[in-house]
Amino acid sequence: MRAVDIIIKKRDRLELSTQEIQFFIAGYTQGNIPDYQAAAWAMAVLLNGMTPRETTDLTMAMAHSGDTLDLSGVVDIALDKHSTGGVGDKTTLAVLPMVVAAGVPVGKMSGRGLGFSGGTLDKLESIPGYRTNLTTEEFLRQLRTVGIVLTGQSADLAPADGKLYALRDVTGTVPSIPLIASSIMSKKIAAGAQGIVLDVKVGTGAFMQTLAEARELAQLMVAIAQRVGRRAIALLSDMNQPLGYAVGNALEVREAIDTLHDRGPADFREHCLKVAAYMLMLGGKAQDEAKGRALAARTLADGSAWAVFRRLVAAQGGDVAFVDHPERLPTARLQAPLPAAQDGFVAQIHARLVGEAAVILGAGREKKGDPVDHAVGIVVHKKVGDPIAAGEPVLTIHANDEARLAEARALLTQAVQVSAQPVAALPHFHGVLM
Secondary structure (H helix, E strand, O other): OOHHHHHHHHHOOOOOOHHHHHHHHHHHHHOOOOHHHHHHHHHHHHHHOOOHHHHHHHHHHHHOOOEOOOOOOOOOOOEEEEEOOOOOOOHHHHHHHHHHHOOOOEEEEEOOOEOOEOOHHHHHOOOOOOOOOOOHHHHHHHHHHOOEEEEEOOOOEOHHHHHHHHHHHOOOOOOOHHHHHHHHHHHHHHOOOOEEEEEEEEOOOOOOOOHHHHHHHHHHHHHHHHHOOOEEEEEEEEOOOOOOOEEOHHHHHHHHHHHHOOOOOHHHHHHHHHHHHHHHHHOOOOOOHHHHHHHHHHHHHOOHHHHHHHHHHHHOOOOOHHHHOHHHOOOOOEEEEEEOOOOEEEEEEOHHHHHHHHHHHOOOOOOOOOOOOOOOEEEEOOOOOOEEOOOOEEEEEEEOOHHHHHHHHHHHHHHEEEEOOOOOOOOOEEEEEO
C-alpha cells in the first residue's frame, strides 16, 4: 500500500477500505507519512466526505493508534463532555466542577484553540503554574484521589488525532464532518468514556453553519458511540453570537469564576446548567433534565462547585491565589470600546468575526505552534435583541499592540449590526439527540 494511492482514491470520491484507513493512520502516527500527504488526504476528505463505515473505521484507527484507558477500576462511570468549538465557550471550566460537586467524578482531556475557536487548555494556562501535560499515570491517580482532572491529551492516547488535530487547524480542513466526528469520538473512546455529552454548535461562530449540518454531525457521533458500546447525548446549541460576554483566555477564566460564584452572564449560566444536567443524567444522579438542572444549580448556590474548581487548580499546580483574586490574571495594556453608531437594537454580533478578531489580537493561533497572549480578547456588552443608544459601547477590545488593535477594530465593526426595529433574542438550544 502507498499513501499517495489512498489520497488519489479519496480524491476520486471512492470508498476507502478498513485496511487502507488503518495503514494511513498508522503511517502518519509513526512518521512514515509526512504532513504534506496527510494534509492532502484531509482536504480530500473535506471535499468528498466519508461513509459512516469509513468514519467509524477512522475513529477506531485513531483511538487505537496508542494506549487506551480503562477507567472502570477508578470510577463507577466515566463521563466526558465535548464542544465542537465556539466563541466564548468556556463551558468546561464551569460544568466539570458542578458535576463533580454533585457526586460524579470526571476526568477530561481537552484541546487547544482550533481556527477562530478558543481552546480550554489555552484558557487554563492563563493561571500561573497550571499543568496541562499530565501523564496517564498522573491522570488516573488524580481522578482517583481528587475526583476531577482537566488536562491535555497525553501523547500515548490517540496520538494520531493529536497530530491530525494540529494539522487541520492550519490547513483549512477543520470543517469536515467525518474528521470532526472521528477526532472527537476517538479521544473519548481512547480515554475510556462510557457516557458522553456532545455540545454541537451551530451558526456563524461554529464549524457547522446550518442546523442540518449540526444535526448530521450529532447523529453521526451518537451512532459511533452506540456502535462501540458507549452512550452519547448531543445538544444542538446556538453559536450565532459569542457565548457569555468574554472572548479571550484570561477574560474567559474570569467569567467562569464569576459563574462558579453563582453570578455571570445569564446565557452562559443557562448553557452550563443544561450541559451539567445531561451529564448528571448519564451519571445516574438525575432522572431527567429538570432534576439534573436543579442539582447542578444547587452546587453553584452552596459554593461546592467553586470549591471543586479550586481543588482542581491546586491539584494541577496552579496558583490558587490567581483564581481567588482573578484581577491578578493577565490583563491587556490597551482597552478600547467600540460604540454603537445609532440608537436601536442589536441585530447581530457575528460570532465568527469576533473569534477571528480575537485571533488577530493574539488570543488564538494563526499558524501551528504560535504562542497565545492570555491577556487579550474582547468583552461583548450586549446580546442580540438588546436595546442600545448611539455612542454606547457594544464591546470593548483588550489588546497589547496598537496595530493589532486597529486591525481587530476594523473587523469588529463589520461584526456588529444595529437595527432601528426591535429584534428577537436568539435561542440557546435547537434540540437534543439521544
